[in-house]
Amino acid sequence: MIATRFHNWFKDNHEDLFNLKSSDDFYEFFSNDFVYMTKSYLMLYENVNTINENCPHVFYSYQWRIADSLSDQLYLASLNPNDSAEIRFEKLDLIGRFLETYTIRRSINYKKFSASSIRYTFFNYTKQIRNQSLSELKTSLIGFLSEMEQEVSAVQWFRLHGQNKRFVKHLLCRITSYVDQQTGRSSDYLTYARPKGKKYEIEHLWADHFDRYAEQFNDIEEFRSKRNSIGGLILVQNGTNQSYGDDPYEQKLPHYLKENNYAQTLHPEFYSKNPNFHNSSISDLDFIPHENLNREDIEQRAILVRQLCERIWDTSKFTV
Secondary structure (H helix, E strand, C coil), X not given: CCCCCHHHHHHHHHHHHHCCCXXXXXXXXXXXXXXXXXXXXXXXXXXXXXXXXXXXXXXXXXXXXXCHHHHHHHHHHCCCCCCCHHHHHHHHHHHHHHHHHHHHHHHHCCCCCCHHHHHHHHHHHHHHHCCCCHHHHHHHHHHHHHCCCCCHXXXXXXXXXXXXXXXXXXXXXXXXXXXXXXCCCCCCHHHHHCCCCCCEEEEECCCCCHHHCHHHCCCHHHHHHHHCEHHHEEEEECCHHHHHCCCCHHHHHHHHCCCCHHHHCCCHHHHCCCHHHHCCCCCCCCCCCCCXXXXXXXXXXXXXXXXXXXXXXXXXXXXX
């Protein structure tokens, strides 16, 4: 009813949920609480198209999102007019982190999240977190994620197909910008998702030539499945992709050294005298160069993607 007939919901619940019984109660509510929530709602939407370091996950959650009718009420449910400005930002960012983790997990497991399929679940989420403190909110969100059947580790077996190209690009934008930021490059998600110059495209490390890899596969469908694996994909700028995208991997590899850091990690020279990488928080992951790219290399690269995703969407970041 909040999402469809809000006025009816308010009339039916104003006494029990808001303790509004007298004209003074109503005046106080609309002078203070209502103003606070309205300003919070406007602030939420001020941060859906730009990355605010105070609540960056609000932005991320809207790049691959559930229905606004469900996310808006979830964002506002835990807010309280007595919260400080800092706590309000923390709560919004926590909800954003939860929403992004939720949609990522669903998508890499090939599960949709239409409003009709998750409405009941999110109504219960909204009721549970209503007016919660910051520590209570963190505990609730961790609980919601622990109840999910879908895990982020499934990304190791995730692949591109005809219906999910937009999501794959979103995923690669997150991974690529994360690697850049952790290794000292001044770029972010918008660098790849909405560049001011040439657009970035999904690049297959293997060209679509079954004959080059036929000895590694039983048939062409098995080859194409592995070619579309998340471990066999990177982002490069439009034009670059068209100019050498059909070449053998060994010929393309030197060009990747001119691209983003995630693409550069394929090349041995990336690891030579590179303190930004060796001193980074991700140097402990299974980054290795691939001078040749066989089936096992793509599978190893998919393991690396899983490790990166587990780091990006680490649920321990919700803890108090």
